[in-house]
Amino acid sequence: MKYSRLLAKTSPTNGFNTDSIYLDVHLQDVYIAAKKILSATGCSQLNAAGLSLEEYYSRFEKIVLVSAAIHDIGKANSHFQEMINGSRNIKVHPQGIRHEWVSVYILQILESWLSPLFASNPEDYQILKWVVAGHHPKFNHPSPPDHAPDGAGTEQVVLLAQDGFRRCLDQVKLLLDLEICSINLKDTALSIIGESNFFTDLHLCFQDWRRTWNAIKGTPVAKLIAIAKATLIAADVAGSAIPVAIEGEDRFSWISDAFNDRPKPGDFDELVKIKLGGKTPRDFQNQVAYSRSRVTFVTAGCGSGKTLSAYLWAAKNYPEKRLYFCYPTTGTATEGFRDYLFDEAESIPRLGADLFHGRSAIDFELILNAGPDNSPVSEIDLRLNALKAWKTPIVSCTVDTVLGLVQNSRKGLYSWPALSQSAFVFDEIHSFDDRLFGALLLFIKALPGLPILLMTASLPDFKLRALKEALEEVGESLEMVSGPVDIEKIPRYHRLNLGDSDRTELLNKVKKSEGKILWVTNTVKRAIEVERQHKHFAPIVYHSRFKYEDRVSRHSQLIEKFKTPGFAFAICTQVAEMSLDISADLLVSDMAPIPALIQRLGRLNRKAVKGCATKPFIVNEVEQPLPYTSSEFDSSKKWLALLPQTGGISQKDLIDFWKVETSVEGDLPFLKGAWVNGGPSTDVFELRESSPGVTVLMEEDLSLIDAKLKSVDKLLIPMPPNKEWPAWKRKKGIPIAPKGNISYDSFRGAEWVK
Numbered sequence: 001m002k003y004s005r006l007l008a009k010t011s012p013t014n015g016f017n018t019d020s021i022y023l024d025v026h027l028q029d030v031y032i033a034a035k036k037i038l039s040a041t042g043c044s045q046l047n048a049a050g051l052s053l054e055e056y057y058s059r060f061e062k063i064v065l066v067s068a069a070i071h072d073i074g075k076a077n078s079h080f081q082e083m084i085n086g087s088r089n090i091k092v093h094p095q096g097i098r099h100e101w102v103s104v105y106i107l108q109i110l111e112s113w114l115s116p117l118f119a120s121n122p123e124d125y126q127i128l129k130w131v132v133a134g135h136h137p138k139f140n141h142p143s144p145p146d147h148a149p150d151g152a153g154t155e156q157v158v159l160l161a162q163d164g165f166r167r168c169l170d171q172v173k174l175l176l177d178l179e180i181c182s183i184n185l186k187d188t189a190l191s192i193i194g195e196s197n198f199f200t201d202l203h204l205c206f207q208d209w210r211r212t213w214n215a216i217k218g219t220p221v222a223k224l225i226a227i228a229k230a231t232l233i234a235a236d237v238a239g240s241a242i243p244v245a246i247e248g249e250d251r252f253s254w255i256s257d258a259f260n261d262r263p264k265p266g267d268f269d270e271l272v273k274i275k276l277g278g279k280t281p282r283d284f285q286n287q288v289a290y291s292r293s294r295v296t297f298v299t300a301g302c303g304s305g306k307t308l309s310a311y312l313w314a315a316k317n318y319p320e321k322r323l324y325f326c327y328p329t330t331g332t333a334t335e336g337f338r339d340y341l342f343d344e345a346e347s348i349p350r351l352g353a354d355l356f357h358g359r360s361a362i363d364f365e366l367i368l369n370a371g372p373d374n375s376p377v378s379e380i381d382l383r384l385n386a387l388k389a390w391k392t393p394i395v396s397c398t399v400d401t402v403l404g405l406v407q408n409s410r411k412g413l414y415s416w417p418a419l420s421q422s423a424f425v426f427d428e429i430h431s432f433d434d435r436l437f438g439a440l441l442l443f444i445k446a447l448p449g450l451p452i453l454l455m456t457a458s459l460p461d462f463k464l465r466a467l468k469e470a471l472e473e474v475g476e477s478l479e480m481v482s483g484p485v486d487i488e489k490i491p492r493y494h495r496l497n498l499g500d501s502d503r504t505e506l507l508n509k510v511k512k513s514e515g516k517i518l519w520v521t522n523t524v525k526r527a528i529e530v531e532r533q534h535k536h537f538a539p540i541v542y543h544s545r546f547k548y549e550d551r552v553s554r555h556s557q558l559i560e561k562f563k564t565p566g567f568a569f570a571i572c573t574q575v576a577e578m579s580l581d582i583s584a585d586l587l588v589s590d591m592a593p594i595p596a597l598i599q600r601l602g603r604l605n606r607k608a609v610k611g612c613a614t615k616p617f618i619v620n621e622v623e624q625p626l627p628y629t630s631s632e633f634d635s636s637k638k639w640l641a642l643l644p645q646t647g648g649i650s651q652k653d654l655i656d657f658w659k660v661e662t663s664v665e666g667d668l669p670f671l672k673g674a675w676v677n678g679g680p681s682t683d684v685f686e687l688r689e690s691s692p693g694v695t696v697l698m699e700e701d702l703s704l705i706d707a708k709l710k711s712v713d714k715l716l717i718p719m720p721p722n723k724e725w726p727a728w729k730r731k732k733g734i735p736i737a738p739k740g741n742i743s744y745d746s747f748r749g750a751e752w753v754k
Helices: 023-049 053-070 078-085 099-109 111-118 123-133 163-176 198-216 220-238 248-260 267-276 283-289 306-317 330-341 360-366 379-383 385-391 400-407 410-419 434-446 461-473 500-512 524-533 548-563 594-601 630-642 651-661 699-704
Strands: 155-158 188-191 295-299 322-327 354-356 394-398 422-426 452-456 479-482 493-495 516-520 540-542 568-572 586-590 615-620 694-698 717-719 734-737 742-745 749-752
Touching: 023 053, 023 163, 023 220, 023 248, 023 410, 053 099, 053 111, 053 123, 053 163, 053 220, 078 155, 099 111, 099 123, 099 155, 099 198, 111 123, 123 198, 123 220, 198 220, 220 410, 248 385, 267 306, 267 330, 283 306, 283 479, 295 306, 295 461, 306 330, 306 422, 306 452, 322 330, 322 400, 330 354, 330 394, 354 385, 385 410, 394 400, 400 410, 400 434, 434 461, 500 516, 500 586, 500 615, 524 540, 524 568, 524 749, 540 548, 548 568, 586 594, 594 630, 594 651, 630 651, 694 699, 694 742, 699 734, 717 742, 717 749
Parallel strands: 295 452, 295 479, 322 394, 322 422, 354 394, 422 452, 493 615, 516 568, 516 586, 540 568, 586 615, 694 734
Antiparallel strands: 155 188, 694 717, 742 749
16 A cells, blocks of 8 residues: 555544644644743753753753654554554554554664764664653553564554655654655565564664663663653644644744743732731741742641641742642542632632642532533643643642652653642642652652652651651752641640440530531441441441542532531541541541541641640541551550540640650662653553552443543442452443442442342
8 A cells, every 4th residue: 555645643623733644744743842842841841850951951952852853753654554544443453563663663774864963972862762662651561562462463564665754754854954864765564473573673672772771870861861751742742732723833832821821929929818818827837938948848737727838838939830739639639729729709710720630620510619611712722631731820639640750650741841840749748658658759859950848747757767868869958847836735635435335425415515526437338337326316428439429529518517507427438537627526536557547636626726625536446457457556556555644635745656656667668760760661650559449330320421421430439349340341441330239329328239
């Protein structure tokens, strides 16, 4: 088959530039997008990585621009072109070699033509291949690949002698100001099976790459490679979103506009003024605000005003930097957004802020009562949904949005140019599992030009030590700010040891006085059991095993019930530890690890003032420690025994006696970062420790899903795995639980029936 034009993608609709479907035009588009990104953020990227502009900018620019001009040249192959034009059913006959690896093959053929561009740094031509090979990272896809998928066939033809390929070379010549390519080119069939094939040759090549990498890793060039990969990935996505109405490079002016859309002087001051409501900041908040260290660590109890201190910090130090406020969960991200960045009276975000996480669209509709976004949006906004970070001055997000970068998450890589312009607040870092905390350390070490504020109520000593050591490795020290001692010394709690009958009497007493009860269990099963035992109190049950729309409803109902006068009783799982800004008069909790108990106690007598009465808490023994360990429970019991038995317990007591109990040193597990440590490989690693669970859709709900599947996320239920689910039918990859498998109640949640 002859190819006068080679395709890069399928035909767009809704007015997009149709010429951009062709490979030669796509290469031009991505090259121009890369130029715009470098112009707007190139210096910021190198500064963020701690790389000298004088020493590295020209190398960085050349690697990015050449890779942008040539990155998809490997789409000139039979399998890809057949897939795009519809003559190849990829479900039956997938591509044997992905186009990025065909690009690497072509770069080897074109080396005599292109390598003179890198005469001053010859190793950069090999780095160019690594950058091109890594521009489509994907989890569970080995880099490099080791075999072709089943059904791919026996060979794949590289279309080097086609007129369409010559058009691509002519485009590259113009973009990079090269002489005409005089290499004799012919179509080449690559064997993809057999004893000697493309993959065996690739792995021999990779051994040579490894030798080069061994001389580079650990040097500043390793970071140069990482940011070049991220910039190419961002440019590739941006280069695919071009309105037809604008010609030439001006059609990419939105890139410059996006990166220039940062906070203006006074924006953060306005947020602070709204939250202070005429009051003055506390002394510790001013300490945070005037911290001049690159990394500042704030330890302060729940309800002390840490979040306000973070906005003061941004206002005083980084008034024109993009701000990322990073939370551990979608719930905490949404609550943080609602508390500071969302004008509930107007139902719009303040100062161009936005909420970034997988369910943010649903939260806007269901939690923030903003309704679906029916405002007119440009085509470019629709196509660049993944790159909203580029034009958002203030972001409330899950920590994965940012830290995913160090493990080659596509979302983090897409956002990288904007991240390089930003300041960061990481809240509730005590809740980070060891992998996530390790990723935080990697982020801090790899990017010494980025200002970071870390916040928590408490942190184990071994993690604090690891944080200090990470900074010492890059020649920095950690500035530490403690919360308001006068507030944290206020006696807030006292512990009760009661039997079942006495506990019931206490519950009735709190109800009679129209108080608030929070009961926290360690498992959903326990929460449902407690609700059944105390259903005469009409408690609100809140945990993770709801359909998302019902979980949102339970959350809002709980917040409202605790906010208004009258009796309230909530039974929750660990979701109560971070995402609930409530104050209870009685806390009942299952035995749990010390950090979890501290967080749960943060919801008891939250608004205590000097001289007020203390509020009681009860810690229940449980038969099984799951999802925790017996050793964690042993530490908790010793810690509880150390707490004051008379005179009340303060937040400071909780932390001080925890330090006594956790004086034994621990170590973070080894964590390899994929981004800076990848070199020739572009693997994607897990950011968090995996936990058993499966998200399902009930068969009964299939009729509720609209044609565009927009309602699916509202109906999903996280469940513990059972033996049957792998064999179930799927909808968009989601297992469908057959009728009769799940008992579901919108107020109690989901349980397996069998």
